[in-house]
Amino acid sequence: MSYEPDSIVKKFIQAEIDPNRVVPTTLAQSPTLDVEWRFAGDESQFRIHYADPNTGFNCGWHRDDDHPELGDVHFQYYHPELDETNHDAAEFEKQIPTEILWAVLDKLFQERLPELTMNR
Numbered sequence: 001m002s003y004e005p006d007s008i009v010k011k012f013i014q015a016e017i018d019p020n021r022v023v024p025t026t027l028a029q030s031p032t033l034d035v036e037w038r039f040a041g042d043e044s045q046f047r048i049h050y051a052d053p054n055t056g057f058n059c060g061w062h063r064d065d066d067h068p069e070l071g072d073v074h075f076q077y078y079h080p081e082l083d084e085t086n087h088d089a090a091e092f093e094k095q096i097p098t099e100i101l102w103a104v105l106d107k108l109f110q111e112r113l114p115e116l117t118m119n120r
Contacts, residue, residue: 014032017031017032023109023118024113027054028054033050034048034049045064045065046062046097056078057117059076059108062074070087071089071090071091073089074089075090079117
C-alpha cells in the first residue's frame, strides 16, 4: 500500500490486490484500488477506482463534477475488449467515508467484477 503525498499527509491510497482473490481470476500482475477523498467544508468528493493491468479493465465510483447529469455519484467502467465505456448514476445509503468504502468494496468484488468481466 502506498500513500500520496506521504504517510503523514494521506490524501490518496493505492492498494495492490492479490490476483487470485479476484473473481474471475486475473493474470499475474496485481490489480490496484485507488482511494481518494477530498473535503471542502461540508462537501466531500471521492474517487474509488479499480484497475486491472492484465486486461486494461477499470471501473469505479466517483463523487465529483465530471457527470452532473448523473447526480452526485456515478459508477463508470471501461472494458477494452469491447471498447466499451459506461457511466451510470449511483447512490449510497451511508455518508461516512469508511462506510461508503466498505459498501463499494462489497459491490465491486461480489457484483460488478463478476458481472462485467465474466463470459464477455
